[in-house]
Amino acid sequence: MADVARRAGVSTMTVSRALKGGRSVKEETRTRIMRAVDELGYVLDLTAGALSSKRSGFVSVLIPSVNNSNFSETVHGISDVLSEDGTQILVGYTDYSKAQEQRLIETMLRRRPEGVIVTGGVHTEGTRELLEQAAIPVIETWDMPADPIGHVVGFSNAATIEDMMARLLFRGYRKIGFIGGDDGRANGSDDRGRERRLGYERAVAALGLETSHVVPVGDPPVSIEHGGRAVVRLVEEWPDVEAAICVSDLPAFGAIMECHRREWAVPGRLAIAGFGDFEISRFCWPTITTVSVSCTEIGRKAGHLMSRAIKGARSEKPLPPQSVVIPHSIIEREST
């Protein structure tokens, strides 16, 4: 930067201001500086800038898995909104492990993010402590935690499945099974899957169904393959079953393909519904009934919230904890 300053005949301070933009630098001076920058091929060093200004200019985002387009869309939404502020985002993958989540947060905090956005509302004690110590805005997404760390942008996973149950009941299905959802062991558990299963169980009770059946599918991420195996088990264990709700569209798809293979008509022999409105569900044959949540909207809302929270933190007027609920809807298609 000193080289640029010398070449443009100004001080480094003026170069810095010119590069930040918007500050008071005479137009002519700015042009001269920009020319010098180009000629020298100078690239601003944000590392030094961050140290000096105490603003790292980025936010950490943690999601469970790379391969889930729902989470990717959320990240996209966050990124879209925050890029308007010039804030970058750094994504980490927890592999559905809370221990891994904590490790990632420890690592990321070393780079001094201005905020952290996590997925889900269940974390290790260590994670909570780290985040509180860090004293930066935190947003939990994709869930409605009972005891939030900071802000929340989410929805009730249980409620979505209760709605789906109501819809299936309305359609005349009575013997409805559930595929997926673990029972909450220590680590590597799928909290949102468990919530959805809970919604299923609550609906079974509330709607006065006499029978129910859950086929758990083991550790997340729940994949296409799991769905194929689970649907066979479901039908074997409960031959009367009329419909199955899957914890996500991927196992729903796997289940449908397995049904084709065995010549079980969908929805004739067995109706199948999923969660997440993945692209695959719109083009699968039959198309798949699913729960649609605007994942991008979760991201955009979280992004805006984070933007406000960061501004609040800078101006010593911290934003009080916000809670944003994202609506969901049931999309009925051919598979039910």
Next chain:
Amino acid sequence: MADVARRAGVSTMTVSRALKGGRSVKEETRTRIMRAVDELGYVLDLTAGALSSKRSGFVSVLIPSVNNSNFSETVHGISDVLSEDGTQILVGYTDYSKAQEQRLIETMLRRRPEGVIVTGGVHTEGTRELLEQAAIPVIETWDMPADPIGHVVGFSNAATIEDMMARLLFRGYRKIGFIGGDDGRANGSDDRGRERRLGYERAVAALGLETSHVVPVGDPPVSIEHGGRAVVRLVEEWPDVEAAICVSDLPAFGAIMECHRREWAVPGRLAIAGFGDFEISRFCWPTITTVSVSCTEIGRKAGHLMSRAIKGARSEKPLPPQSVVIPHSIIEREST
């Protein structure tokens, strides 16, 4: 750090050494320091460390799209290997746009990555200049560029489709179409798709087929939906067609679902093959014949190469440009 040092009764230098690990610090001193760190809830500031040591400790990785599990696997491979060195990675998405790629690189270089890994071998002039100016190791992946910027870890996309053509021919198919692959307009183009299409055309010529037909599908990312529409066009435009090779498994899947809908037997009426060995292809009905490339291996090889290149750069013994070829194979399944 000064607080920690005071509490442990040592200098900041000793604290720094203790935290880096492996350096010469007496075991007892280290314990004392660690205790102070815990008590104070101190978190090392890597921003400052990077500035001082001139090692940012991270590598930039650019891939076209979030929603392509092939690229995600590559990133995973890179991350696995580099995390052994304590190097983190920062991922950027180009949305298949070379202009966006350049913008991302500009932004990322401001944070002084120790290396850059890009996807593909075609870039803007500006991108090449930026990377050369930066004087850091560069790896191009997923392709075999004619004029590499630095190192290469890839394979010939054209050759994979030539192989697929040979296999289909061996199986008795003669009238084989191709779905996907643009013709190389300025921006937003799918270079790997174009290469694959080129492979198709070369095979048609080499194998002495009398007829051929390409249905392009527009801008990437090529999706499931594209495949459904394209297969209909292909059959309408060339009713004799016996087989179709798709630029990726996603359109292949879309094509198969559309065939189900129209009761065109796969492979009876039309054989369909894809590229990429996505999970969907293993569990779709019928299972999809595809080209398998070990995406994780691309990542791991790129990671190792980057690790060596960075060490080379630090010790002033730059690693001469390497070129690693990743093998591919054809996986024949039910769809052909």
Next chain:
DNA sequence: CCTCTGAATGATATCGATACCATAACTGGG
């Protein structure tokens, strides 16, 4: 003609770590 105001710019300290060199304490060979 002088003071005042605001715009444009500059000088300097500082952010929080590490590189580098110096020093102190110890070890073992002669």
Next chain:
DNA sequence: CCCAGTTATGGTATCGATATCATTCAGAGG
């Protein structure tokens, strides 16, 4: 008992920008 050679530790400059306060200068207003 001395000296070379480790091992463990400390002092200080430095990385490259920006915050902060100071300064200069032009033009407005009295």
